Amino acid sequence: MDPRQNNRNVNQDSTQSQRETRDLEGAQVEEGEGDAISTTSGDVLSSSQSARRSSPGIVPSVAASDSQDSSTQATLNSKTIDVILFLLLKYRRKQQTCKAEILYTVIRGYEEHFPAIFAKASECLRLVFGLEIIERNPRKHSYSLVHALGLTYDGMQHGFRGVPKIGLVIIVLCIIFIEDNCASEQELWRILNNMGIYAGRDHLVYGDPGILVTEHFVQEGYLECRQVPDSDPPTKEYLWGPRAYAETTKLKVFKFFASIVKQDPTSYPNMYAEALKDELEES
Known part of the structure; x- marks a missing residue:
């Protein structure tokens, strides 16, 4: 092989590897910008401060002042946190849940925002905790949490x-x-x-x-x-x-x-x- 061609291949591989690393780092840093902890439950979750940009459907479509909009967004972010904590509790208890239970127990009064709240909670559980939400019964909208990628270890007894x-x-x-x-x-x-x-x-x-x-x-x-x-x-x-x-x-x-x-x-x-x-x- 022409040494010059080999050098070009090595440089291309190095450039791609650097890009892959930057992409992974950037995604995780963005996800961790709004880390929050619930000391009463002993659970941890990630709540992005860029929720408005990443999930535009989570804010009301009606016109409102900046202060009203900010207050509503904060409430919806709080509801997302509550859903994450609720689902982590179900995971620890090895219990299934369903849409009706989540709506009644966790986000009552904000039912119309369920799709956006549930999507954001699902993403956090997957990226931060390595848990996937599986829909067990589409008709009843029942869910359970499983380990991502088929891994069997959860590390619950280690660290936090x-x-x-x-x-x-x-x-x-x-x-x-x-x-x-x-x-x-x-x-x-x-x-x-x-x-x-x-x-x-x-x-x-x-x-x-x-x-x-x-x-x-x-x-x-x-x-x-x-x-x-x-x-x-x-x-x-x-x-x-x-x-x-x-x-x-x-x-x-x-x-x-x-x-x-x-x-x-x-x-x-x-x-x-x-x-x-x-x-x-x-x-």
Whole structure:
């Protein structure tokens, strides 16, 4: 191969990898802008301050003054928080719920805003907690929460107790994938830091992320941590562990990544091709 062509390919791959990393970091930072915590229930949720822009249907269509509009938006954001806490409670109790129960118990008086509130709550549960809302009975609109990507671990007993940590597992698996299936310790934490996630600093959802990533996720088999040969000073790198390969696939993680950054999967041709090839080889 012409060395110049090889250099162009390497530069293209490097540019794409940098773009993928920026997209992931940007999406997570935006999602975490409005973190809020409910100390009475011991639950944590993310409430974006840009709700008006991301979910325009959540505000009333009638004309109102700025103060009235702001007050209504704040109330609807509060209702979204209540729905998230309600659904997390149902998850802990391993109970299903339904639209009628949510309307009556949580957002009574704001029934017309149910679609926008429910959509925003669903997105938060998926991105922050790694939980998917599944409609069990379309006729009755009954729902239950399941782990995203088929993962079986929820980390409820680690870090901030009672809150699922699946979201962080998925974020780390995404980072490793976009880093060509092996992320150095420095690069992993650089990306996580840009998302507001720091080792040794309490996070509202994850407790101490450093302990989760370097100890629990490795012990649980989702990550493999190994010493970089001949590194000076000694450094580590992370790969997918056997449990990650057993429970999910690169294609599922890639699609999750694409949904986070709100891009069509074909926008990342190299990642898509690798994930699809891996899926075909396993089938």
